[in-house]
Amino acid sequence: MVEPLLKVEGLQAWYGESHILHGVGFEIGRGELVTLLGRNGAGKTTTLKSVLGIVTKRSGSVRFDGGETVGRPSDEIARLGLAYCPEERGIFSSLNVEENLLLPPQVKPGGMSLAEIYQLFPNLQERRRSQGTKLSGGEQQMLAIGRILRTGANLLLLDEPTEGLAPVIVQRIGEIIRQLKARGLTILLVEQNFHFAVAVADRHYIMEDGRIVDTMTAANVRQNLGKLQAHLGV
Amino acid sequence: MLDADTIDLLNRIASQSTLGLINGAFYAILSMGLAVIFGMLNVINFTHGAQYMMGAFAAWLMLTELNIPFWAALVLSPLIVGLFGVVLEKLLLKRIYHLDHLYGFLLTFGLALVIEGLFQWRWGSSGAPYPSPISGGINLGYMYIPTYRGFVVVAALVICLATWYGIERTRLGGYLRAATENPTLVRAFGINVPRLITLTYGLGVALAALAGVLAAPIQQVSAVMGTNLVLTVFAVVVIGGMGSIMGSIVTGFGLGMLEGMTKVVYPPASNTVIFVVMAIVLLVKPAGLFGQTK
Numbered sequence: 334m335v336e337p338l339l340k341v342e343g344l345q346a347w348y349g350e351s352h353i354l355h356g357v358g359f360e361i362g363r364g365e366l367v368t369l370l371g372r373n374g375a376g377k378t379t380t381l382k383s384v385l386g387i388v389t390k391r392s393g394s395v396r397f398d399g400g401e402t403v404g405r406p407s408d409e410i411a412r413l414g415l416a417y418c419p420e421e422r423g424i425f426s427s428l429n430v431e432e433n434l435l436l437p438p439q440v441k442p443g444g445m446s447l448a449e450i451y452q453l454f455p456n457l458q459e460r461r462r463s464q465g466t467k468l469s470g471g472e473q474q475m476l477a478i479g480r481i482l483r484t485g486a487n488l489l490l491l492d493e494p495t496e497g498l499a500p501v502i503v504q505r506i507g508e509i510i511r512q513l514k515a516r517g518l519t520i521l522l523v524e525q526n527f528h529f530a531v532a533v534a535d536r537h538y539i540m541e542d543g544r545i546v547d548t549m550t551a552a553n554v555r556q557n558l559g560k561l562q563a564h565l566g567v
Numbered sequence: 568m569l570d571a572d573t574i575d576l577l578n579r580i581a582s583q584s585t586l587g588l589i590n591g592a593f594y595a596i597l598s599m600g601l602a603v604i605f606g607m608l609n610v611i612n613f614t615h616g617a618q619y620m621m622g623a624f625a626a627w628l629m630l631t632e633l634n635i636p637f638w639a640a641l642v643l644s645p646l647i648v649g650l651f652g653v654v655l656e657k658l659l660l661k662r663i664y665h666l667d668h669l670y671g672f673l674l675t676f677g678l679a680l681v682i683e684g685l686f687q688w689r690w691g692s693s694g695a696p697y698p699s700p701i702s703g704g705i706n707l708g709y710m711y712i713p714t715y716r717g718f719v720v721v722a723a724l725v726i727c728l729a730t731w732y733g734i735e736r737t738r739l740g741g742y743l744r745a746a747t748e749n750p751t752l753v754r755a756f757g758i759n760v761p762r763l764i765t766l767t768y769g770l771g772v773a774l775a776a777l778a779g780v781l782a783a784p785i786q787q788v789s790a791v792m793g794t795n796l797v798l799t800v801f802a803v804v805v806i807g808g809m810g811s812i813m814g815s816i817v818t819g820f821g822l823g824m825l826e827g828m829t830k831v832v833y834p835p836a837s838n839t840v841i842f843v844v845m846a847i848v849l850l851v852k853p854a855g856l857f858g859q860t861k
Contacts, residue, residue: 411757
Protein backbone atom coordinates (compact mmCIF):
# COMPACT_ATOMS: atom_id res chain seq x y z
CA MET A 334 0.00 0.00 0.00
CA VAL A 335 1.26 3.47 -0.85
CA GLU A 336 1.84 5.72 2.13
CA PRO A 337 -0.50 8.75 2.14
CA LEU A 338 1.10 12.15 1.56
CA LEU A 339 0.10 13.30 5.02
CA LYS A 340 -0.59 10.96 7.92
CA VAL A 341 -1.52 12.43 11.29
CA GLU A 342 -1.79 10.19 14.33
CA GLY A 343 -2.55 11.00 17.97
CA LEU A 344 -1.80 14.68 17.45
CA GLN A 345 -2.10 16.70 20.63
CA ALA A 346 -1.48 20.43 20.86
CA TRP A 347 -1.49 23.14 23.46
CA TYR A 348 -1.68 26.95 23.50
CA GLY A 349 0.21 27.72 26.67
CA GLU A 350 -1.65 25.76 29.32
CA SER A 351 -4.81 25.10 27.34
CA HIS A 352 -4.98 21.71 25.76
CA ILE A 353 -6.63 22.17 22.33
CA LEU A 354 -6.10 18.97 20.33
CA HIS A 355 -6.71 15.63 22.02
CA GLY A 356 -5.34 13.04 19.68
CA VAL A 357 -6.29 14.04 16.14
CA GLY A 358 -5.81 11.43 13.44
CA PHE A 359 -6.45 11.63 9.68
CA GLU A 360 -4.70 11.12 6.39
CA ILE A 361 -4.63 12.59 2.90
CA GLY A 362 -3.59 10.74 -0.23
CA ARG A 363 -1.68 12.36 -3.06
CA GLY A 364 -3.91 14.60 -5.16
CA GLU A 365 -6.80 14.39 -2.73
CA LEU A 366 -8.83 17.35 -1.55
CA VAL A 367 -9.87 16.80 2.04
CA THR A 368 -11.73 19.14 4.36
CA LEU A 369 -11.82 19.59 8.08
CA LEU A 370 -15.33 20.62 9.05
CA GLY A 371 -16.58 21.62 12.44
CA ARG A 372 -17.92 24.42 14.55
CA ASN A 373 -15.96 27.39 15.76
CA GLY A 374 -13.42 26.32 18.34
CA ALA A 375 -13.44 22.66 17.30
CA GLY A 376 -9.69 22.81 16.66
CA LYS A 377 -9.56 22.99 12.84
CA THR A 378 -7.20 25.95 12.60
CA THR A 379 -5.08 24.58 15.42
CA THR A 380 -4.81 21.32 13.50
CA LEU A 381 -3.45 23.15 10.44
CA LYS A 382 -1.06 25.16 12.55
CA SER A 383 0.12 22.05 14.36
CA VAL A 384 0.73 20.18 11.12
CA LEU A 385 2.96 23.03 10.00
CA GLY A 386 4.66 23.45 13.37
CA ILE A 387 3.36 26.97 13.94
CA VAL A 388 1.86 25.66 17.15
CA THR A 389 5.07 24.42 18.71
CA LYS A 390 3.72 22.66 21.78
CA ARG A 391 2.53 19.42 20.23
CA SER A 392 2.98 15.68 20.44
CA GLY A 393 1.94 12.65 18.44
CA SER A 394 2.92 11.98 14.89
CA VAL A 395 2.65 14.02 11.69
CA ARG A 396 4.26 12.20 8.80
CA PHE A 397 4.68 14.07 5.52
CA ASP A 398 5.87 12.10 2.52
CA GLY A 399 6.99 9.37 4.92
CA GLY A 400 9.05 11.60 7.21
CA GLU A 401 8.20 12.62 10.77
CA THR A 402 7.78 16.38 11.26
CA VAL A 403 6.85 16.70 14.93
CA GLY A 404 9.81 18.23 16.71
CA ARG A 405 11.00 20.22 13.70
CA PRO A 406 10.61 24.01 13.35
CA SER A 407 8.04 25.36 10.89
CA ASP A 408 10.58 26.71 8.37
CA GLU A 409 12.04 23.21 7.97
CA ILE A 410 8.60 21.64 7.66
CA ALA A 411 7.55 24.16 4.99
CA ARG A 412 10.66 23.30 2.99
CA LEU A 413 9.48 19.69 2.74
CA GLY A 414 6.70 20.93 0.47
CA LEU A 415 3.88 22.34 2.60
CA ALA A 416 2.39 25.77 2.03
CA TYR A 417 -0.03 27.64 4.22
CA CYS A 418 -2.75 30.16 3.51
CA PRO A 419 -3.84 31.54 6.89
CA GLU A 420 -7.38 32.44 7.84
CA GLU A 421 -6.44 36.08 8.43
CA ARG A 422 -4.69 35.93 5.00
CA GLY A 423 -1.46 37.39 6.34
CA ILE A 424 -0.87 39.93 3.59
CA PHE A 425 2.14 42.08 4.42
CA SER A 426 1.38 45.80 4.46
CA SER A 427 5.02 46.79 4.05
CA LEU A 428 5.19 44.83 0.79
CA ASN A 429 3.43 45.57 -2.46
CA VAL A 430 1.35 42.94 -4.25
CA GLU A 431 4.20 41.59 -6.33
CA GLU A 432 6.58 41.53 -3.36
CA ASN A 433 3.93 39.60 -1.43
CA LEU A 434 3.70 37.14 -4.31
CA LEU A 435 7.46 36.70 -4.45
CA LEU A 436 7.96 36.42 -0.70
CA PRO A 437 7.51 32.69 -0.04
CA PRO A 438 10.65 30.98 -1.29
CA GLN A 439 10.49 28.12 -3.78
CA VAL A 440 10.74 24.89 -1.82
CA LYS A 441 10.37 22.43 -4.69
CA PRO A 442 10.61 22.60 -8.47
CA GLY A 443 7.40 22.69 -10.46
CA GLY A 444 5.69 25.71 -8.92
CA MET A 445 3.76 28.16 -11.07
CA SER A 446 5.54 31.09 -12.64
CA LEU A 447 4.54 34.64 -11.85
CA ALA A 448 2.98 34.89 -15.32
CA GLU A 449 0.82 31.82 -14.68
CA ILE A 450 -0.33 33.21 -11.35
CA TYR A 451 -1.24 36.51 -12.99
CA GLN A 452 -3.16 34.57 -15.62
CA LEU A 453 -5.11 32.88 -12.85
CA PHE A 454 -5.66 36.16 -10.99
CA PRO A 455 -5.67 39.04 -13.51
CA ASN A 456 -6.68 41.53 -10.81
CA LEU A 457 -3.39 40.99 -9.03
CA GLN A 458 -1.41 41.91 -12.12
CA GLU A 459 -3.32 45.17 -12.51
CA ARG A 460 -2.58 46.07 -8.92
CA ARG A 461 0.87 44.61 -8.62
CA ARG A 462 2.45 47.87 -7.41
CA SER A 463 -0.25 48.53 -4.79
CA GLN A 464 0.39 48.02 -1.12
CA GLY A 465 -0.75 44.49 -0.27
CA THR A 466 -3.27 45.49 2.35
CA LYS A 467 -4.89 48.12 0.08
CA LEU A 468 -6.58 45.36 -1.92
CA SER A 469 -10.20 44.34 -1.39
CA GLY A 470 -10.91 41.33 0.79
CA GLY A 471 -11.42 39.08 -2.23
CA GLU A 472 -8.22 40.27 -3.90
CA GLN A 473 -6.29 39.76 -0.68
CA GLN A 474 -7.58 36.20 -0.55
CA MET A 475 -6.48 35.65 -4.16
CA LEU A 476 -3.08 37.04 -3.23
CA ALA A 477 -2.83 34.77 -0.20
CA ILE A 478 -3.61 31.74 -2.39
CA GLY A 479 -1.56 32.96 -5.36
CA ARG A 480 1.64 33.47 -3.46
CA ILE A 481 1.83 29.87 -2.24
CA LEU A 482 1.43 28.50 -5.76
CA ARG A 483 4.89 29.71 -6.76
CA THR A 484 6.59 27.67 -4.06
CA GLY A 485 6.15 24.28 -5.68
CA ALA A 486 4.74 22.90 -2.43
CA ASN A 487 2.59 19.83 -3.11
CA LEU A 488 0.39 20.09 -0.04
CA LEU A 489 -1.62 23.28 0.39
CA LEU A 490 -3.16 24.06 3.76
CA LEU A 491 -6.03 26.49 3.20
CA ASP A 492 -7.73 27.98 6.23
CA GLU A 493 -11.25 29.26 5.44
CA PRO A 494 -10.49 30.85 2.09
CA THR A 495 -14.13 31.88 1.62
CA GLU A 496 -14.65 33.61 4.93
CA GLY A 497 -16.37 36.96 4.65
CA LEU A 498 -16.38 37.06 0.85
CA ALA A 499 -19.18 37.82 -1.59
CA PRO A 500 -20.85 34.78 -3.24
CA VAL A 501 -19.41 35.58 -6.69
CA ILE A 502 -15.88 35.60 -5.23
CA VAL A 503 -16.55 32.40 -3.29
CA GLN A 504 -17.57 30.82 -6.59
CA ARG A 505 -14.35 32.04 -8.24
CA ILE A 506 -12.26 30.61 -5.41
CA GLY A 507 -14.10 27.31 -5.81
CA GLU A 508 -13.14 27.23 -9.50
CA ILE A 509 -9.53 27.97 -8.66
CA ILE A 510 -9.39 25.25 -6.02
CA ARG A 511 -10.73 22.75 -8.58
CA GLN A 512 -8.07 23.86 -11.06
CA LEU A 513 -5.36 23.38 -8.46
CA LYS A 514 -6.64 19.90 -7.74
CA ALA A 515 -6.62 19.18 -11.45
CA ARG A 516 -2.95 20.16 -11.50
CA GLY A 517 -2.32 17.34 -9.04
CA LEU A 518 -1.94 19.40 -5.88
CA THR A 519 -3.04 17.91 -2.59
CA ILE A 520 -5.22 20.21 -0.52
CA LEU A 521 -6.29 20.26 3.11
CA LEU A 522 -9.12 22.73 3.44
CA VAL A 523 -10.59 24.07 6.64
CA GLU A 524 -14.12 25.36 6.09
CA GLN A 525 -17.11 26.75 7.91
CA ASN A 526 -18.99 27.13 4.65
CA PHE A 527 -20.41 23.65 4.42
CA HIS A 528 -21.96 24.08 0.96
CA PHE A 529 -18.65 25.26 -0.45
CA ALA A 530 -16.81 22.35 1.13
CA VAL A 531 -19.27 19.74 -0.16
CA ALA A 532 -18.95 21.13 -3.68
CA VAL A 533 -15.17 20.78 -3.96
CA ALA A 534 -13.91 18.04 -1.63
CA ASP A 535 -13.27 14.30 -2.06
CA ARG A 536 -13.61 13.53 1.62
CA HIS A 537 -14.52 15.23 4.87
CA TYR A 538 -13.37 14.88 8.43
CA ILE A 539 -15.64 16.27 11.12
CA MET A 540 -13.98 17.78 14.18
CA GLU A 541 -15.43 18.39 17.62
CA ASP A 542 -13.62 19.44 20.80
CA GLY A 543 -10.16 18.76 19.44
CA ARG A 544 -10.94 15.33 18.00
CA ILE A 545 -12.00 13.84 14.69
CA VAL A 546 -15.48 12.47 15.37
CA ASP A 547 -16.61 11.38 11.93
CA THR A 548 -15.51 11.01 8.36
CA MET A 549 -17.43 10.78 5.10
CA THR A 550 -16.72 10.72 1.41
CA ALA A 551 -18.18 13.09 -1.17
CA ALA A 552 -20.34 10.20 -2.39
CA ASN A 553 -22.07 9.50 0.90
CA VAL A 554 -22.27 13.03 2.23
CA ARG A 555 -25.79 13.41 0.77
CA GLN A 556 -27.11 10.39 2.69
CA ASN A 557 -25.46 11.62 5.85
CA LEU A 558 -26.67 15.17 5.56
CA GLY A 559 -28.72 14.97 8.75
CA LYS A 560 -25.80 13.63 10.76
CA LEU A 561 -23.48 16.23 9.32
CA GLN A 562 -25.85 19.06 10.09
CA ALA A 563 -26.17 17.81 13.65
CA HIS A 564 -22.38 17.92 14.01
CA LEU A 565 -22.06 21.35 12.53
CA GLY A 566 -25.15 22.75 14.15
CA VAL A 567 -26.40 24.29 10.91
CA MET B 568 21.54 94.82 -2.07
CA LEU B 569 22.07 92.99 1.20
CA ASP B 570 24.01 94.87 3.81
CA ALA B 571 27.19 93.48 5.34
CA ASP B 572 25.50 92.35 8.56
CA THR B 573 22.91 90.25 6.74
CA ILE B 574 25.56 88.65 4.55
CA ASP B 575 27.57 87.86 7.65
CA LEU B 576 24.54 86.30 9.34
CA LEU B 577 23.72 84.20 6.27
CA ASN B 578 27.32 83.07 6.13
CA ARG B 579 27.24 82.01 9.74
CA ILE B 580 23.98 80.14 9.28
CA ALA B 581 25.36 78.38 6.19
CA SER B 582 28.60 77.38 7.85
CA GLN B 583 26.99 76.20 11.07
CA SER B 584 24.45 74.14 9.10
CA THR B 585 27.30 72.61 7.14
CA LEU B 586 29.10 71.71 10.35
CA GLY B 587 25.78 70.40 11.69
CA LEU B 588 25.51 68.22 8.64
CA ILE B 589 28.68 66.41 9.80
CA ASN B 590 27.12 65.65 13.19
CA GLY B 591 23.93 64.77 11.38
CA ALA B 592 25.82 62.20 9.32
CA PHE B 593 26.61 60.29 12.51
CA TYR B 594 23.10 60.70 13.88
CA ALA B 595 21.74 59.32 10.62
CA ILE B 596 23.93 56.19 10.47
CA LEU B 597 23.50 55.43 14.16
CA SER B 598 19.76 56.01 14.34
CA MET B 599 19.25 53.97 11.18
CA GLY B 600 21.08 51.03 12.80
CA LEU B 601 18.89 51.37 15.87
CA ALA B 602 15.78 51.49 13.69
CA VAL B 603 16.78 48.34 11.78
CA ILE B 604 17.47 46.46 15.00
CA PHE B 605 14.32 47.64 16.74
CA GLY B 606 12.11 46.78 13.78
CA MET B 607 13.27 43.20 13.69
CA LEU B 608 14.25 42.33 17.26
CA ASN B 609 11.89 44.61 19.18
CA VAL B 610 14.90 45.45 21.29
CA ILE B 611 16.16 48.99 21.79
CA ASN B 612 19.87 48.44 21.45
CA PHE B 613 21.44 50.49 24.23
CA THR B 614 24.78 48.87 23.42
CA HIS B 615 24.84 50.93 20.21
CA GLY B 616 27.14 53.64 21.59
CA ALA B 617 29.57 51.05 22.91
CA GLN B 618 29.59 49.30 19.54
CA TYR B 619 30.27 52.63 17.82
CA MET B 620 33.19 53.10 20.20
CA MET B 621 34.40 49.54 19.47
CA GLY B 622 34.42 50.36 15.76
CA ALA B 623 36.64 53.38 16.36
CA PHE B 624 38.88 51.39 18.70
CA ALA B 625 39.22 48.51 16.27
CA ALA B 626 40.39 50.95 13.59
CA TRP B 627 42.80 52.64 16.00
CA LEU B 628 44.24 49.31 17.19
CA MET B 629 44.61 48.11 13.63
CA LEU B 630 46.54 51.25 12.74
CA THR B 631 48.79 51.41 15.80
CA GLU B 632 49.40 47.69 16.36
CA LEU B 633 49.21 46.24 12.86
CA ASN B 634 49.76 49.25 10.63
CA ILE B 635 46.50 48.59 8.80
CA PRO B 636 45.45 51.86 7.08
CA PHE B 637 42.14 53.68 7.52
CA TRP B 638 40.60 52.50 4.25
CA ALA B 639 41.09 48.84 5.13
CA ALA B 640 39.81 49.44 8.65
CA LEU B 641 36.70 51.03 7.16
CA VAL B 642 35.79 47.54 5.90
CA LEU B 643 37.45 45.29 8.48
CA SER B 644 36.32 47.02 11.65
CA PRO B 645 32.55 46.83 10.90
CA LEU B 646 33.03 43.18 9.95
CA ILE B 647 34.77 42.33 13.22
CA VAL B 648 32.41 44.32 15.43
CA GLY B 649 29.40 43.04 13.45
CA LEU B 650 30.60 39.50 14.12
CA PHE B 651 30.83 40.38 17.80
CA GLY B 652 27.19 41.50 17.52
CA VAL B 653 26.25 38.15 15.99
CA VAL B 654 27.84 36.33 18.92
CA LEU B 655 26.07 38.62 21.38
CA GLU B 656 22.73 37.94 19.73
CA LYS B 657 23.20 34.20 19.70
CA LEU B 658 24.46 34.01 23.28
CA LEU B 659 22.29 36.57 25.06
CA LEU B 660 19.75 38.64 23.15
CA LYS B 661 17.80 35.78 21.63
CA ARG B 662 16.86 34.60 25.11
CA ILE B 663 14.87 37.75 25.90
CA TYR B 664 12.72 38.34 22.79
CA HIS B 665 9.65 36.87 24.42
CA LEU B 666 10.00 39.18 27.43
CA ASP B 667 9.00 42.79 27.99
CA HIS B 668 11.00 45.66 26.38
CA LEU B 669 12.39 46.47 29.79
CA TYR B 670 14.53 43.32 29.79
CA GLY B 671 16.05 44.21 26.43
CA PHE B 672 16.83 47.64 27.81
CA LEU B 673 18.43 46.25 30.97
CA LEU B 674 20.49 43.69 29.09
CA THR B 675 21.81 46.00 26.37
CA PHE B 676 22.37 48.88 28.78
CA GLY B 677 24.26 46.58 31.16
CA LEU B 678 26.34 45.27 28.28
CA ALA B 679 27.24 48.82 27.26
CA LEU B 680 28.45 49.56 30.81
CA VAL B 681 30.53 46.38 30.91
CA ILE B 682 32.08 46.96 27.48
CA GLU B 683 32.87 50.62 28.12
CA GLY B 684 34.24 49.72 31.56
CA LEU B 685 36.57 47.13 30.08
CA PHE B 686 37.91 49.54 27.46
CA GLN B 687 38.37 52.23 30.08
CA TRP B 688 40.21 49.81 32.33
CA ARG B 689 42.56 48.73 29.56
CA TRP B 690 43.09 51.98 27.64
CA GLY B 691 42.08 54.70 30.07
CA SER B 692 39.59 57.45 29.26
CA SER B 693 41.82 60.26 28.01
CA GLY B 694 41.53 59.10 24.42
CA ALA B 695 43.98 58.78 21.57
CA PRO B 696 44.15 60.74 18.32
CA TYR B 697 43.67 59.07 14.96
CA PRO B 698 45.42 60.80 12.05
CA SER B 699 43.12 62.06 9.31
CA PRO B 700 43.39 59.84 6.21
CA ILE B 701 42.67 62.78 3.88
CA SER B 702 44.55 66.03 4.27
CA GLY B 703 43.67 69.40 2.85
CA GLY B 704 40.46 71.33 2.76
CA ILE B 705 37.70 72.56 0.49
CA ASN B 706 36.69 76.17 0.09
CA LEU B 707 32.90 76.28 -0.08
CA GLY B 708 32.83 80.02 -0.64
CA TYR B 709 31.18 80.80 2.68
CA MET B 710 33.55 78.63 4.69
CA TYR B 711 36.49 76.29 4.56
CA ILE B 712 36.08 72.66 5.66
CA PRO B 713 38.64 69.88 5.97
CA THR B 714 38.24 67.52 3.01
CA TYR B 715 37.86 64.55 5.37
CA ARG B 716 34.72 66.05 6.94
CA GLY B 717 33.22 66.58 3.53
CA PHE B 718 34.02 62.95 2.78
CA VAL B 719 32.21 61.87 5.97
CA VAL B 720 29.00 63.59 4.90
CA VAL B 721 29.10 62.04 1.43
CA ALA B 722 30.04 58.61 2.81
CA ALA B 723 27.19 58.75 5.33
CA LEU B 724 24.72 59.62 2.59
CA VAL B 725 25.94 56.71 0.47
CA ILE B 726 25.78 54.30 3.43
CA CYS B 727 22.29 55.44 4.38
CA LEU B 728 20.91 55.23 0.86
CA ALA B 729 22.53 51.84 0.28
CA THR B 730 20.98 50.50 3.48
CA TRP B 731 17.61 51.99 2.57
CA TYR B 732 17.82 50.43 -0.89
CA GLY B 733 18.84 47.06 0.54
CA ILE B 734 15.90 46.99 2.90
CA GLU B 735 13.19 48.60 0.76
CA ARG B 736 14.04 47.31 -2.70
CA THR B 737 15.68 43.88 -2.54
CA ARG B 738 14.43 40.35 -1.97
CA LEU B 739 16.37 39.92 1.28
CA GLY B 740 15.06 43.29 2.45
CA GLY B 741 11.55 42.07 1.64
CA TYR B 742 12.08 39.10 3.95
CA LEU B 743 13.23 41.52 6.59
CA ARG B 744 10.22 43.82 6.23
CA ALA B 745 7.82 40.88 6.18
CA ALA B 746 9.45 39.25 9.19
CA THR B 747 9.23 42.54 11.07
CA GLU B 748 5.47 42.43 10.50
CA ASN B 749 4.70 38.76 11.03
CA PRO B 750 7.68 36.55 11.86
CA THR B 751 5.56 33.46 12.48
CA LEU B 752 4.06 33.47 9.00
CA VAL B 753 7.37 34.25 7.28
CA ARG B 754 8.87 31.29 9.10
CA ALA B 755 5.95 29.10 8.06
CA PHE B 756 6.83 29.93 4.44
CA GLY B 757 10.18 28.25 4.94
CA ILE B 758 12.42 31.19 5.79
CA ASN B 759 14.85 30.73 8.64
CA VAL B 760 13.69 33.72 10.69
CA PRO B 761 16.01 33.20 13.69
CA ARG B 762 18.98 33.43 11.32
CA LEU B 763 17.49 36.53 9.71
CA ILE B 764 17.22 38.12 13.16
CA THR B 765 20.85 37.31 13.98
CA LEU B 766 22.03 38.81 10.68
CA THR B 767 19.91 41.92 11.21
CA TYR B 768 21.49 42.51 14.58
CA GLY B 769 24.92 41.95 13.05
CA LEU B 770 24.09 44.50 10.33
CA GLY B 771 22.88 47.11 12.82
CA VAL B 772 26.00 46.66 14.95
CA ALA B 773 28.25 46.83 11.88
CA LEU B 774 26.61 50.16 10.96
CA ALA B 775 27.42 51.49 14.44
CA ALA B 776 31.01 50.34 14.05
CA LEU B 777 31.23 51.95 10.61
CA ALA B 778 30.12 55.25 12.13
CA GLY B 779 32.79 54.73 14.78
CA VAL B 780 35.54 54.30 12.19
CA LEU B 781 34.37 57.43 10.36
CA ALA B 782 34.41 59.33 13.65
CA ALA B 783 37.90 58.23 14.69
CA PRO B 784 39.82 60.92 12.73
CA ILE B 785 37.39 63.62 13.92
CA GLN B 786 37.06 62.76 17.61
CA GLN B 787 39.45 61.36 20.17
CA VAL B 788 39.20 57.58 20.19
CA SER B 789 38.15 56.86 23.77
CA ALA B 790 36.10 54.39 25.76
CA VAL B 791 33.37 56.94 26.45
CA MET B 792 33.09 58.52 22.99
CA GLY B 793 29.76 56.80 22.36
CA THR B 794 28.15 57.49 25.74
CA ASN B 795 26.92 61.04 25.13
CA LEU B 796 26.43 60.67 21.41
CA VAL B 797 24.07 57.76 21.82
CA LEU B 798 21.78 59.83 24.07
CA THR B 799 21.30 62.36 21.27
CA VAL B 800 20.82 59.53 18.80
CA PHE B 801 18.01 58.06 20.90
CA ALA B 802 16.31 61.45 20.81
CA VAL B 803 16.72 61.42 17.02
CA VAL B 804 15.14 57.98 16.84
CA VAL B 805 12.21 59.06 18.99
CA ILE B 806 11.68 62.13 16.77
CA GLY B 807 11.94 60.19 13.53
CA GLY B 808 9.81 57.31 14.70
CA MET B 809 10.95 53.87 15.74
CA GLY B 810 11.56 51.44 12.95
CA SER B 811 11.41 53.83 9.97
CA ILE B 812 14.59 53.73 7.88
CA MET B 813 13.99 56.81 5.75
CA GLY B 814 12.70 58.60 8.85
CA SER B 815 16.01 58.01 10.66
CA ILE B 816 18.04 59.28 7.72
CA VAL B 817 16.04 62.45 7.21
CA THR B 818 15.75 63.28 10.92
CA GLY B 819 19.41 62.46 11.52
CA PHE B 820 20.70 64.94 8.96
CA GLY B 821 17.93 67.45 9.66
CA LEU B 822 18.51 67.59 13.40
CA GLY B 823 22.27 67.89 12.91
CA MET B 824 21.62 70.98 10.82
CA LEU B 825 19.08 72.32 13.31
CA GLU B 826 21.70 71.96 16.04
CA GLY B 827 24.18 73.90 13.90
CA MET B 828 21.72 76.70 13.20
CA THR B 829 20.87 76.98 16.88
CA LYS B 830 24.55 77.76 17.46
CA VAL B 831 24.09 80.94 15.42
CA VAL B 832 20.97 82.09 17.20
CA TYR B 833 21.65 81.06 20.79
CA PRO B 834 24.76 78.86 21.26
CA PRO B 835 24.00 77.54 24.77
CA ALA B 836 20.78 75.92 23.49
CA SER B 837 22.52 73.90 20.78
CA ASN B 838 23.00 70.90 23.08
CA THR B 839 19.41 70.85 24.22
CA VAL B 840 17.49 71.84 21.09
CA ILE B 841 17.14 68.21 19.95
CA PHE B 842 15.59 67.24 23.27
CA VAL B 843 13.19 70.16 23.09
CA VAL B 844 12.14 69.02 19.63
CA MET B 845 11.76 65.49 21.01
CA ALA B 846 9.43 66.70 23.75
CA ILE B 847 7.32 68.64 21.24
CA VAL B 848 7.12 65.72 18.80
CA LEU B 849 6.14 63.35 21.61
CA LEU B 850 3.30 65.68 22.55
CA VAL B 851 2.05 66.25 19.01
CA LYS B 852 2.87 62.99 17.25
CA PRO B 853 3.81 60.31 19.80
CA ALA B 854 4.76 57.74 17.15
CA GLY B 855 7.39 60.10 15.71
CA LEU B 856 7.43 62.12 12.49
CA PHE B 857 7.75 59.07 10.23
CA GLY B 858 6.55 56.38 12.62
CA GLN B 859 3.42 54.30 12.50
CA THR B 860 1.58 53.28 15.61
CA LYS B 861 1.68 49.54 16.04
